[in-house]
Amino acid sequence: xxxxxxxxxxxxxxxxxxxxxxxxxxxxxxxxxxxxxxxxxxxxxxxxxxxxxxxxxxxxxxxxxxxxxxxxxxxxxxxxxxxxxxxxxxxxxxxxxxxxxxxxxxxxxxxxxxxxxxxxxxxxxxxxxxxxxxxxxxxxxxxxxxxxxxxxxxxxxxxxxxxxxxxxxxxxxxxxxxxxxxxxxxxxxxxxxxxxxxxxxxxxxxxxxxxxxxxxxxxxxxxxxxxx
Numbered sequence: 001x002x003x004x005x006x007x008x009x010x011x012x013x014x015x016x017x018x019x020x021x022x023x024x025x026x027x028x029x030x031x032x033x034x035x036x037x038x039x040x041x042x043x044x045x046x047x048x049x050x051x052x053x054x055x056x057x058x059x060x061x062x063x064x065x066x067x068x069x070x071x072x073x074x075x076x077x078x079x080x081x082x083x084x085x086x087x088x089x090x091x092x093x094x095x096x097x098x099x100x101x102x103x104x105x106x107x108x109x110x111x112x113x114x115x116x117x118x119x120x121x122x123x124x125x126x127x128x129x130x131x132x133x134x135x136x137x138x139x140x141x142x143x144x145x146x147x148x149x150x151x152x153x154x155x156x157x158x159x160x161x162x163x164x165x166x167x168x169x170x171x172x173x174x175x176x177x178x179x180x181x182x183x184x185x186x187x188x189x190x191x192x193x194x195x196x197x198x199x200x201x202x203x204x205x206x207x208x209x210x211x212x213x214x215x216x217x218x219x220x221x222x223x224x225x226x227x228x
Contacts, residue, residue, distance in 0.1 A: 008066055011212050012045065012139045016121025020211045024203065029127065036134045040098035041088030042106040043204065044069040044117065046142030054166055062168060062214050067161040069148065071109060074157050084197045098122055098136035110159045111151050116144030128200055137204050166192050168209060170218035177223055189224050198226055
């Protein structure tokens, strides 16, 4: 039986300090990391609103008021169209590093007040071969919640929070399957509230949940197909 985290913020800080292996194998190798573009995303946790999780409280569940902020990308974008993602984007010359880039992009995309956020550190950069990026996740904690919304509908069509307890519910977990070089690879996915979270976003969340000790046993043979 898992123990409900008493201080999820402290556990996130500790995760940033020790790091992790994304465990994606060869499926996400980049042809040449030197040519990859750098990007960063904000993985923002906290009490984002007063709407409770739909998953009942019980042993092994995280706090029901703990949420993570996500958005849906516009279907017209050339990269990852229509997918659910973290706020974030490419590093610009003026950015001091991944944390600065993640905060800037999140503010531009969602309108959140970054003065009410606490960046907790960074996790190792993960390759995203389809767009030739190396993306650094920046876990953060929302100390003073602010209103959020899609600021530019040409890029983002909705901004929303998802209760972590709902993501961890075994009934909401699945895998996707993709083929690279003739080999099939499975990657985690979440089906919550009529939305499918998959790809980079789902890998980051799933590995974080595993490393934090928040995950619960789920059916890895359940397969979902994006777009269906």
